[in-house]
Amino acid sequence: MSQKELFAIPNVQTPNQPVLFNPDICTGCNECVEVCPIDVYIPHPEEGRPPIILHPEECWYCGSCANDCPCPGAIQFNWPLQSRGYWKNKKTGEIGQL
């Protein structure tokens, strides 16, 4: 356990985190920060690190950040639990879900 101070933080503003960054692949180029139509992200203060998700509740899930990311695998789109679609294998009837 970290010995760091425990902050008093309000509840997270939304149950949804629109994307997951892979810090090993993301180069911190901030292309996603620029293409996002509504400034969901801000650049990380430290160069080369993935951006900070500042306004997740304003995301309209357009996908432009992930679509235009120049480093495949750096951004994984993260559908909220309530929006993860289902499918069914036509032959076996097995149900799949995102």
Added chain:
Amino acid sequence: MTTWHGYLKDEGRPPSWPYPILFEQEQEIDTDVLVIGGGIAGCWAAISAARQGLRVALVEKSDTVRSGSGGPGCDHWCDVPANPLSRVTPDDWAKHMADRPYCNGIGIQIQCRENYDTLLELEQMGGKIRDTDDEYVGAEGRDNKTKFMVSPRYGTIHSYLPDPRMNEPNFNPPEKRNNVVLRVWGSGFKPILKKECERLGVKVYDRVMGTSLLTENGIQGGRVVGATGLNSRTGEFMIFKSKATILSTAGAGSLWLMSMELCGFSNMHSRAMAGDGTIMAWKAGAELTRMEGTGMVMIATGLKHKWYSGGGDASYENVPIVDANGKRVPFPIQGWVDAGAMVPTPEVSAKVHEGILKGEYELPFYADFPSMPEVERKATWNLMLGEEATTRIIIDTFNQGGFDMAKDMLQSYKFLEGNSLPQWRDAGYGGGVLVDWNLKTSLDGLYAAGTQMFAPEDHSHAAATGRYAGRKAAAYAKNIGESKVSRDQIEKEKARVYAPVKRSEGIEWKELHAGVARIMQYYVSEYRTERLFKMGLGALEKMEKESVPTLYALDPHKLMRSLEDISMLEYAKIIIHASLARKASSRPLMFQRIDYPTPDPPEWDKFLTLKLEKDKVKIGEKPQAFWGDMKEQYEAHNKDYTGVHKGK
């Protein structure tokens, strides 16, 4: 960590605001043509004006590269009757499209005459509009000579609903189809348009929201001579001086709804669509129309499934819908068999609903991709869904998640998730700025294009009307002298814009949005009466008087949102003013009044217009089809039109 609280935990402090703070600082830009709103219409307007050799400034609230409803992509280039495979003439198709009350015959005629030229220009810029890689050889609608991909949509009539002749023998044979809609590879369009703007020397001001129009001597109703803006990252105040101004922003997309915690903006409009362009025009004295007409929110609102992620919606691309036991469900699927119809009639919906309750159809329903021929399946999944706004990311995540379109059926949420509440409505369609055959508004110097106009259509309409407005505004700007802006008007606007950052307590923007939305749900919704409208207006005025002066904004981004909410409140008031003025019900306007129940009485078969005169609301009217003979008027106003752009 990439979340805010993760950063706080790791670093022991919240991140600093990453951009310089320039509140109250001014930047002045002098231009010939100013375009406000850098979506599809705005980019085309800027390109078209720049080609006339004028100085053009483009102001965009987001980043032009992906902004607007068409930013992420476009799958259908609709109503393009001038394409070589079409079996209808542009003028005939325009006439057919305009055979709907309260449409916009001017925009429709421009769309039908010029959107094929617009598409070819897009191809010149590098946009993909044909199956040049031969990926879909053998797909129905693919023309081997031109490599165009015709869509089933509008195969016999211009309607989302089925053609009443649908079940007759030999319905919609290939040799008789209209062929007026082309499938396109639109996910690349927006970056191409931004690049073209920059290549032509358009000065692009990203992350700047327009806040007001400047008029000659600051007088309401005067010639528009520029605009003010706010940079949403730095808070800098922008002053644009222009000879001609084109508004190409959009309507208020979420006026009745505020459910951000459950991805409330996960609908077809982003929060950036806040109606602030309409309000800028309104306050400057421009005439608006159709503001009383509102639509139902049929799609995701955060409380329902995301649009397109379920087969019920993906099926709108030729995919058969079956029940849990594989039995075909009889609603249209935007396929060749139904001539592109995509919405069941209320009778068919009721029949399926009844069938579900009786056990005739078992839930859930599925989109039966495996039953389709491979090339059709690919055309739907890869081309249509892969290229449409906001759906590309959906198919990518499904593919990554293990969905196999050859083996798997996609679950449909139609019926399963229930209907939208009648109180959830949408102002995103229909209401807008009144325009003439030059796409000029009722104010000199001010033009409008795309969704900013009343009764807009779709992506290709936005493109063609933007391109047209750019041409017309440039012609005006060439013949007009220098403009002078009013310092007094600028000072008043600055005081208004920065008021929320001078406070740190009171109400925040989200609360104002939620408050406005609740008033609209209560008073301007399913039950409409004079009394309810007046109560709604009173509640909005009270909110404006008591709550707006307490709005606080902690940074430039929140200041932008606050200003949007103030616009939304004003937008809501305009809707009520228009609703009070129409003392009759109207089916095409989806406007049912309890106190005036007879739908569409002949004496009310007209557009109502509204404008501000000395800050008082003035109601006017225009007859249906006030634009006159569409073919004649178009030709009279475009004698110098030279078709597809040639040269640099």
